[in-house]
Amino acid sequence: MAQAPQTKDDAESSLSVVDCDLHQSYATDDELAAYLPKRYQSRGVVIPELLFRHESSSSRPDSFRGDTSSSEGGYNSAGVYPGSSKDGVINHLDENDIDYAFLTHQTDLTINGIPNTDYAFELAKAANEYAMEEWIPEDERFLMSLFVAMEEPEKSAEMIREMGDHPRVKQVLIQSVAGRNPFGQEYYWPVYEAAEEMGLQVGLHVSSTGTGTMNPPTAAGHPTTSVEWGSVVPAAYMGTLASLVAEGVLEKYPDLGFNFIEGGYMWVPHLIWRMDNIWKAARSQVPWLEKRPSEYIYDQVRFTTQPAHFPEDPRRLTKLMEAFDAEKLLMFSSDYPHHDTDDPDHALPPGLSDEAEARIYYKNAQEFYDLPDDPSDLE
Amino acid sequence: MTARHEVCPAAELEPGDRKLIEVGGISIGVFNVDGEYHALNNVCPHQLADLCAGPITGTTTSDEVGEFDEWVRDGEIIRCPWHGWEFEIASGESLFNPHVRTRTFEAAVEESNDPPSKPSGEASSSDNGETAVSESTANDCEGCQGTDRTAQEEEYGTNLAGDEPPVDTYDVEVEAETVVVYV
Numbered sequence: 001m002a003q004a005p006q007t008k009d010d011a012e013s014s015l016s017v018v019d020c021d022l023h024q025s026y027a028t029d030d031e032l033a034a035y036l037p038k039r040y041q042s043r044g045v046v047i048p049e050l051l052f053r054h055e056s057s058s059s060r061p062d063s064f065r066g067d068t069s070s071s072e073g074g075y076n077s078a079g080v081y082p083g084s085s086k087d088g089v090i091n092h093l094d095e096n097d098i099d100y101a102f103l104t105h106q107t108d109l110t111i112n113g114i115p116n117t118d119y120a121f122e123l124a125k126a127a128n129e130y131a132m133e134e135w136i137p138e139d140e141r142f143l144m145s146l147f148v149a150m151e152e153p154e155k156s157a158e159m160i161r162e163m164g165d166h167p168r169v170k171q172v173l174i175q176s177v178a179g180r181n182p183f184g185q186e187y188y189w190p191v192y193e194a195a196e197e198m199g200l201q202v203g204l205h206v207s208s209t210g211t212g213t214m215n216p217p218t219a220a221g222h223p224t225t226s227v228e229w230g231s232v233v234p235a236a237y238m239g240t241l242a243s244l245v246a247e248g249v250l251e252k253y254p255d256l257g258f259n260f261i262e263g264g265y266m267w268v269p270h271l272i273w274r275m276d277n278i279w280k281a282a283r284s285q286v287p288w289l290e291k292r293p294s295e296y297i298y299d300q301v302r303f304t305t306q307p308a309h310f311p312e313d314p315r316r317l318t319k320l321m322e323a324f325d326a327e328k329l330l331m332f333s334s335d336y337p338h339h340d341t342d343d344p345d346h347a348l349p350p351g352l353s354d355e356a357e358a359r360i361y362y363k364n365a366q367e368f369y370d371l372p373d374d375p376s377d378l379e
Numbered sequence: 380m381t382a383r384h385e386v387c388p389a390a391e392l393e394p395g396d397r398k399l400i401e402v403g404g405i406s407i408g409v410f411n412v413d414g415e416y417h418a419l420n421n422v423c424p425h426q427l428a429d430l431c432a433g434p435i436t437g438t439t440t441s442d443e444v445g446e447f448d449e450w451v452r453d454g455e456i457i458r459c460p461w462h463g464w465e466f467e468i469a470s471g472e473s474l475f476n477p478h479v480r481t482r483t484f485e486a487a488v489e490e491s492n493d494p495p496s497k498p499s500g501e502a503s504s505s506d507n508g509e510t511a512v513s514e515s516t517a518n519d520c521e522g523c524q525g526t527d528r529t530a531q532e533e534e535y536g537t538n539l540a541g542d543e544p545p546v547d548t549y550d551v552e553v554e555a556e557t558v559v560v561y562v
Contacts, residue, residue, distance in 0.1 A: 186445055248444035280425075281463035283475045287441040287448075292475070 014373045016097040017344050018365035020304045021205070021261045021333035024135050024142075025083035025106040027065045032106075035126035040119060047123075048113040048212020063088040063337030081106055082337045086138055092336050093141055096344050099362065100371055102143045102203070103131055104173060104261065107338065110208035112150050112176045121149035125159055136168055140375040145173035145203055148191055151180060157194035164198035167378045170369045171201040171259065176208040177240045178215040184243030192249055196256040201369060206263045209236045230307075230340075237263040238271050241301065245275065248288040250296040257368055258301045262335055265303045269324035272297055298325075302368055304333035305360060306342040314349035321349070327356035331365045381485075381550070386558040389488040392416075395454055399431055402562045407431070409486050409551060409560055410468050412455055416551035417468050418484030418560045419457070424546050428461035438465055438474060471548045485550005485561045 026032040029045040036043075059082030066080055083089065083106065093101055105127055114120035124147035136142055146163055148156040160172055172195045177183065183204075195202055210217030210233065217223070218235040237260050244250060244258060275293040279286070289296070311317055321327070335341045348357060365371065372378060384402045392398060392411045399421060400407050406421035408431025423430040437453035456465050456474065465474040471483040550561040 252444040280473075280475045283465065284439045287439040288444040288446070 015099045015362040015366055015371075017099060017332060018362045018369075018371070019093075019096070019098045019101040019334045019336070019344075020203075020259060020331050020365060021104050021306060022089065022092070022101040022336050023083040023105065023107050023338065024086075024089055024103045024131065025081040026130055026134075027080040027084040032123075032126055032130055035130045037122055040122055043119075045109075045123065046114075046119075047108060047110050048208075048214065049108070059083070059339060060088065060337035060341070062091065086135070088337065090139055092334070093139070096334070098141065098334075098344075100141050100143050100365070100369075100375060102145055102171070103135055104145055104203070104205055105131060105147060105175070107205070107207040109147070110176050110211050110214070111147055112174065112179050113208065113212045113214040114149075115213060117149060117151040121152040121155050121159075124149045124156070128159070128163060132163070132166070136166075140168075140378070142168065143171075143369070143371075144169040145171045146200075147175060148172050150174060150183060150188055150191065153188050153190040157190040160191065160194040160198055160200070164194070164200055169198075169200065170371075171195075171203045173203045173205060175205050176211070176214065177204055177206065177236045178210045178217055180215075182243030182247075183240050184245070184247035184249050186247070189249070189252070192253050192256055196253045199255075199370075201257040201259060203259045203261050204237070204240065204263075205261045206233055206237060209233050234263045234267045238267055241271060241297070242275060244301075245289075245293045245296055246286050248286065250300050251288055251290060254300070256300065259331065259368065260301065260303045261333060262304060262306055264307055264309055265305065265326065265330055266309050266320065268297075268303055268326075268329065269320075272324060298328055301329070302331050302364060303329055304331050305347050306333045306335045307340045308342050308347050310349070315351050317349040318351040321352070321356075327352070327359045328364070330360045331368065332361045381561040384560050384562055385554075386486075386551075386560055389553050389556045389558055392558050395435065397431065397435065398558075399429075400560070402560065405562060407484055407549060407560060407562065408457070409484075409558060410435070410457075412468050415469065416486035416488060416553065416558060418486040418549040418551045419466070419468065419471055420484070420547040420549075422546060423459040423461065423464060425459065425462055425464055428459055430459050430466065430546065431457060433458045433460035435468070436465075466546070471546050483546075483548010485548075485552065486558065487551045488553015488556065488558055 033041055033044045063082045063085050064080050065084035092098070109123070109127060111120050111124045114123065127147050131144060136144055144166065146160060146169060148160065150156070163169060172191065174183065181187065192202065210222065210229070217229060217233045220232070223229045223232065241260065250256070272294040279289070279293050283289070309317055332344060332347060333342070334344065344361065348360060382403070384400070386392070386398055386400055386409050392409065394411050394413050397408055397410045400409060406429070407418050408421050409416065409418045419431055421429050421431040435454055436456050436458050437450050438456050440448045440451050442448060455468055457468050458465050466472065467474065469483070552559045552561070
């Protein structure tokens with residue numbers, strides 16, 4: 001229960017829930033295209049799609065702007081995107097006692113899957129400017145994520161320095177992680193350098209990973225169904241995190257944290273234990289690492305809870321979480337308003353301690369993003 | 380209490396060489412690293428492989444993320460033949476985690492005219508300075524108990540992964556141009 005940890009013996013914080021993944025959106029592509037530079041305005045919004053249609057494409061009907069009673073038939077069937085209703089988004093915050101919510105934008109905006117990297121950069125910038133103008137002023141609980149085009153690292157770094165000093169900008173956001181190369185490689189470091197310099201964290205968002213002409217989400221190739229995609233896409237996160245650790249990004253930028261959003265977390269103990277073990281033998285390949293891979297991860301990396309894992313007996317999940325000290329690593333996310341959204345009252349298995357729940361629902365995020373108890377102090 | 384054990388004539392253990400010996404049921408690797416003598420227990424604390432049979436090598440260092448320095452410490456590192464864990468031959472310390480240390484033994488070559496400097500009276504010394512250590516004496520040495528392979532199953536290995544105990548080192552001397560290890 002989200003409410004459980006919020007009051008008792010917790011007087012030092014007034015927070016209740018931080019939502020690390022809330023997809024607000026423009027209503028139509030035209031609304032976003034208006035923020036593109038002139039040379040791209042007539043071209044509009046062109047993004048790579050999944051190579052299949054999601055079976056359950058529903059999103060919460062109350063999240064659509066305008067008079068839409070149903071989301072049947074696709075994200076855009078009513079001519080508007082889910083997450084475009086400000087009232088719907090604000091209701092989500094009110095109903096769930098959410099103190100802060102990270103705006104993570106229209107989920108299909110696959111910036112890193114666009115072969116034309118100049119256009120990718122401009123589209124990312126347009127989405128950022130749209131959100132800064134249309135959403136951030138609307139509610140002091142909104143926190144901003146800056147989309148970046150990873151194949152334009154220098155331009156993206158410049159944009160981070162220009163837009164990153166706003167008090168409500170708290171992270172850079174890498175949308176989809178099957179890039180041209182693993183994101184730990186030196187080519188991408190200007191993004192991390194700028195983020196660290198501006199006191200931001202780096203969020204990664206799994207959605208749209210492996211779509212269009214991107215690398216597939218796993219080496220098995222492009223899946224044909226959402227059954228496969230949703231089940232295996234954390235593999236792309238494994239490759240990304242292993243790269244960030246081994247290439248030394250976490251060593252080089254010790255004040256920088258990484259939040260892996262919407263990938264679940266049961267792949268994490270596998271990666272941690274395996275990486276530590278292999279590192280013992282192959283340490284000489286990465287002599288710049290000063291400590292074992294898992295130490296970097298516990299110190300600098302977090303993972304969001306959604307989509308929730310639930311075995312037939314959920315209490316077994318509790319034991320698995322305890323096996324890798326999950327309460328040190330996890331942060332709650334709802335993925336509002338999508339079909340696999342998690343309600344804060346049903347995102348965790350039973351039997352976790354009050355402290356563990358408090359850490360996952362808000363404490364870890366408050367520390368990770370350095371959030372004051374009162375959102376109005378963020379000015 | 381340590382027992383003295385002759386390994387071989389010093390001429391048979393040149394720099395870069397190693398010898399695997401058995402003393403009182405303990406398998407030991409004796410090394411000449413650039414004129415310095417060292418001896419290690421021949422058991423990797425990870426999964427009990429014959430550590431000292433692995434490649435003698437060097438390793439990498441780095442001052443800057445993503446940049447390798449020159450190849451360093453060539454000949455000073457033993458790499459386990461199974462999983463490749465690296466240990467410093469001189470100290471038995473793991474390179475990835477200094478608290479994981481293989482047991483080392485004293486090893487050196489002593490001048491032929493010098494009387495053997497025995498830490499105990501248990502080994503008998505002949506007139507020409509050569510020494511002999513009886514198998515029974517070695518078997519009685521302190522520390523032999525519990526370091527055979529079966530006992531090490533309890534002390535080492537994956538049951539204690541992450542908290543592996545050190546692997547023993549032993550003192551090595553050269554006495555009368557003979558390499559001698561004290562176990």
